[in-house]
Amino acid sequence: MSRLDDLADELLKGSIDIHMHTAPDIHPRSVDDVEAASQAKRAGMEAILIKSHHTSTSDRAQIASKVTGFKVYGAIALNHAVGGLNPHAVTAAIEMGAKEVWMPTINSIPFINRSQSVPALAKAIPRGTQGIKVIDESGRVVPEIVQIIELIAKNNIALGTGHISKEEAKAVVEEARRAGVKKILLTHPTIDFLAYTSDEMKDFVRRGVIVEHDYVICTRQVRNPVPPRHLADVIRHLGPENCVMATDGGQEVNPPPVIMFKQFISEMLSNGIKQDEIRIMTSENPSRILGI
Secondary structure, three states: OOHHHHHHHHHHOOOEEEEEEOEOOOOOEOOEHHHHHHHHHHOOOOEEEEEOOOOOOHHHHHHHHHHHOOEEEOOEEOOHHHOOOOHHHHHHHHHOOOOEEEOOOOOEHHHHHOHHHOHHHHOOOOOOOOOEOOEOOOOOEOHHHHHHHHHHHHHOOEEEOOOOOHHHHHHHHHHHHHHOOOEEEEEOOOOOOOOOOHHHHHHHHHOOOEEEEEHHHHOOOOOOOOOHHHHHHHHHHHOHHHEEEEOOEOEOOOOOHHHHHHHHHHHHHHOOOOHHHHHHHHHHHHHHHHOO
């Protein structure tokens, strides 16, 4: 093994991947919940958070954690399959231990409009599906979002922007800050159908938002992969204290998430990100977001 491999293995120890996809799922996955937890445990990681675009994963996370003796957490994404902007689904997910609520992902308006950016996900969206609106014509968040944000604030869990537009994200973040939400994540803003500039991301950082960089956008899962060096440049621009590294992995076309996380760490080391900066983004910030 090379020195870089050794460093990446060492940095995996104590790390937390707060965004990965596991089976069972509508989409083909490289690992199921238990396999993902077992692999992370063997690598010496601290915890993982499993995600589905179609269902809450809080219940599954509890089972995987019990079976493996490893910390597995769940979450919910507000797509049509859970009733969209559904406070009842959010309440149930939180009561079963959810650590994050994502705004719409595959049913957001930007994703519906450009779903071929991620062809594997586009296949699961029926023709004629309408995107979920989180703001009204005046630019204010809709009442359901106000209710959901209040639940997030009350339970001190994380809010992820998912795949909503920049305009929507600004309105949601403003409402979340007003309500006292302390953990807000801007979800993979460099993916092509969102395409935030570095300065636009910096503006969210000034609002107290953590920027989540996911390695999946550098892989063939997406139609237009982002070079890893671009993520390194963005991290330097924003400061690692304002960023999180995660995989958003689990796709059948990619290696298992633990391997993806190691690759991400190696790429960042190769592009000049320091070991202590990686620790901040893979351990310290994720630990604070999950409250562990």
